[in-house]
Amino acid sequence: MADITLPSSLLQPRDENEADTLLSVLGRIHDERGHFRHITEQGLQAEIAANENEEESSDTDEDEDSAEVDGAEGKDRREQLWTARAEMRQHVDSARNEALIALDFVSLLLSKDAPKQAELTMSPHLKQFIKPGTLAMDVWHNVQPDKEQQKLDDTIARSWRMQSLQASADSLLGAATRLEKNVRRETHYWEQVLSVSDKGWSISRLPRERHNLGVRFGFLEALGEFRDRGLAALRSDEDGNVLLDKGMGNNSKVLRVRIQKGDTIIGVSQMPDTSADSESALEARIRHARDSLYEEELFHEIIRESRSLASYGVDMRESIIRLPTRLSPTASLSASETHEVLIDLLPLTDIETKPREKQSEDAWAQAIALALRLFLSYTHRERLVRRSELPQPMSSAKRDTPVASIMRPVLTLLQHRTVLADISTYLQRIHKTLDAASVEASIETAPFDPALLRSAETIDALMQRGLTPIHSRLKVSLKVPHLSEALEFGIEVRTSISPPAFGSAMLVTSPIGLSRVEIPDIQELQDYLNTAIANALGQGIINKLTGWTLNDRCGVLGKANSNDKIGIEVHAGEDSAHDGLILRTPKDRFEWKAQDEMKQNGFWETVKQEVWNGA
Template identity: 30%
Template sequence: MATGDGPPLSMRPFPVADKSPKSLADFIARVNALPGGFRSVTETSLEEELGARRDGTITTTGGRGGEEDAAQDDDVDMSDDANADDDEEDDDEDTAAKDPMTARMEVLRNIEIAEKTNMSPPSSLPPPSIASNTAMLTLDSLSLLLSKHNPTQASLTLSQQLRELVGIGTMGADRLDDANTTPAKTRDCEAVAAGWTLMEISRTRDAAEDAAAFLGAEMAAEGRYWEGVMGVRQAGWSVCRVPGGSGTGDASTGLGVRFGFSEAAPEFQRNGLAPIRRGDDGVPWLDMGRLGGTPERLVVTYERGGKVVGRAASQELRDDDGDDNEAGGDLQARVLGARNTIFAQELWHELTREARSLAAYDVHPDDEKRLVCAVDADARIIVELLPASSSSSSAAAQPHLNDHDENLPENTTAEAISLALHILLTYAHRCNELLRIRPLPPHVPRTRGQHVHTLLRPIIARLLYARSARSATQLVGNLVQTLRRAGVTGSSFTLCTPQPTVADFAAAAAGPNQPSAAVSLVRHMLQPTDFALDVALLPGGDDDDDDGGGDVSFTVRGRTYLVPVTATYYHVLAPAGAAVHALCAPYPDGYPDLAALADYLCVVAARALAAHYLRRRRAAAAGAGGAGAGDSAAAAAVQEEEEDKDKGQTWVLGALGTRIRHARDHDRPQLEFVVERDAAAAAAAEEEGEDGGAAALRLTVSTDRQSWTWSASNSENSAKETLEAVIDKVLQ
């Protein structure tokens, strides 16, 4: 609104603040601020000053300078007249110094401020602008207009000065002209409003139906999810909260299942917990991100001659591995698969660690996830960590594999090796648990450190044991078969391989603080393994002969050690008074390989045959002397034998014990007994990768003019006569 339309304004200038002291304290402070303070004020100077003020003049007294006295007089003079004079002088100086236009604008601004506030603004705040003044006037006008209808709400924005000046509800407004509204137009507006209302109601109904359908789908999805979780829980798995994870989308805390092993290596303990995620359709699936996302299994392959003869792979899921969101997926089966995966990964980790110390046994890594262990020159075992999807179909990727892995001849061996590896790792977990829970003496530390578990070494020892038992049995069998071909029908052997079972340890495990029968069985597997061959080379007879011609029998024991060196040692055992000690005493420390054992058996067999048939020759001569006393020729022969025996010069053994000769008549035929390995058969066995020490043996009986040979491997070239007939013919 215009400036002239408002109420009359006061043109009085803003009051100037009084510069005189307001109180005695202010006066004292001002005096102290002067040079010298109260110390420069004397009674004489005060009297002179009072007189000067009374007379209207100021004189210089008290030894002070004129300028200082004048300044002090001006400060101390607190009369209104003096202050008024000073103010007028200051105003005159300010007016003379200001620009006229600036002073005009300042006056106009002060007028506008006075119109609004009717009071002087504080000197410390800058004056408001014209725009803000207009805005405040507009706000006051609208507030005053609304105060007639809603005084409570309008009083919140109405200024206090305007309320005191004109009051509340003093301004009103009315409509001058009525609106041009007809009944038809009113009905149209009502119809439009009803249409809009119906449209909004329909939209609200559709939104409610969509929300109900969404909630129904969410309820069904949540039901499927929790049904799967409860199934895992009821199956015995530990369901717990995943730290910092999210299991059901909107849930603040995630659910997971713990399928790992508490006594595993630290790097595998952290991977033993996986969250259970919820798919879009509510089907729960296991997040195997920490395990690589792909189930893996340990596959054992047995190769001989470059061809696979045995294979062991576990039966796993056949759903292409990785489509965890498939509706038909079984969560429990996937948890079990995750458990098998982490177990296979830990087993592979421990196998690679142990393989570093088994290079002497031809164990070496062939690839990143492939470990090769040589069984002999022609056979090897391959351990691989493969994805479960390719573990059963890897045969198709390798052209040398057979089409039907289930019918391979060495599948049992491969499966036994795979099961043994899993059992040994489980036993290592059990040992870690016993070390953790059992009390130990204070001086024994509980720290386990980086202990390398024994997993491959027992497998190597067991394979070596089987190969040694097979080779030793073949060696002794060839010797016995050779003697039987020569007519020694009493020669035989028996193989004994003690194999304890869980039932053997069940009784010992019944006591308190005793390991279970299964643990005892595994411990027995880690001990040295024995096999025994009870050998009877020659039938029994008179055991009192000094030449050792009695019953020749002994036991060949093979023992396979795991530590410190995995090897098989052979020992020949016999009672203290056995004939074998007189013929050829066995080496008490045993024989380190099969070739040394074969050499000993050849020597003892040759000496036993020579001593046996020498004893039979003497017995036959003695029997012939008693039966044929009436025959003159027989009587002469018997008499000759008796004379030779009396002189100590009859049929005797040679220096090596393998030859029968006549002690007096050197021209008579001599029999040489030789038991040796067949060189051709040994070379063929070595070419086939078998132990040459277990090759076929042959027995040779020879004189100076003729020889007879019996062999177990070559029956066509063997002599047709028996050994006894040859000896009777030569020594007649």
């Protein structure tokens, strides 16, 4: 049998740490050749013969390359030897170091019991840093387990585990309770926020607190300080109730308008009834905050405007703005008859809850308060229109905020109403005087009441009535004998406190004398009408007289080439006690008082008996 060589797999390079064990050799043979039952002697001999032929054919080629390879292999071999030598020395040094450390440890451990012997084997480095006898050892014998103690320890451990589990359960229950409370609070909070949003209030994030919500109840066209105050944060308390930021809605204020005659208040505007609120607490507070902010801005604008209306008698004393009802004082009026409009701002808490008796001027006080609020709303609209227009060119000059016209229309209405009331009172006294003298007369007045303000369909129409001159017409008709038509005196009242006219002017149309006369003062109007009515009566007398003439300036009839005169005087307007009609004839004097009962003949009967028949 030929020699059997090992498989080629045994000649392949392998790891230096791998040992040439029989198991490893058998494993490599199995991996290369398969199972041993497939290996036969004939197959191995054929393989050996084939390998020998290949070696003979390759010897010639290998001899040529061997010279070149020997030089390179020798150099690589030397490098491998030096590397192996360095690694070997490194391992030897490491082993030596570990042995010395172990020796120091054992020596230090024995230095407690045998210090002299231990110091002989201790290294100088160890002696320098660690004192001998520092480390020692002791032998403990195994203790037999105590079953009672072990049982007690198990019981204690079990109790600790139960206590820990109970604490964990309590913590979970507490967390669940807190979560439930937070969910309930958040639900309650969002229900209130949604309720406020459904009522039309604007809900948005706060500009400087993006994580908080706020409600806008102010007006974007208000002045800067009031516009900024129109946004309040909706914060939540411990129970989930929504609270307005900075306590808004608690200290609400309201504008109050009062009408004073002398020292007596004869009219007060309506105050809000806070006890009848049907809204929720949050919605009521938002509404109160909005109303209070609007009222405060209105009062602020009124104060600004009052500085420019000082020439009309508007002043401010003790935080109360005082508006005169007439722009020109009347000498005949005493201090107790002077009317003033008082405007102030007071907290809702100062409003009396007791029902108050209605007064004669309550309707006018309420109309003035309503007009002031509407005029502020109109001012907001004007600012919006100006803001919507193209901006003016940029300039370094500071632009002043224009003063709103809020009290100016109110002053116009008050002045016009006062003048109409004075003229109507005068005409009624004239009518009473003529009626006492049995002179047929009629008057038509033009009452000015708050219903005229409510008749305006839009706020623009209302503002036009206040900012443009107001016109009213009155009429006096006088029936004179021998004339087919009654003599009519028309009075057109025009009121305006804007340039070029300031105050009220009366345009009188007369059938006698000048057809149209403009009179600027109520006292002059009374004097003019007294003379005009006297002239009208004189016109009725002179129709049946021959040679008589009428002086239309003083109501005196004179006869040509004679000193006889007939005078007619009408007294009304200054003092009701002196109201009357006087007829002076060449022979006698007759007087009819408005306050006296009729005990004598009438004016025309007296004229017939004393003037016409005597002539």
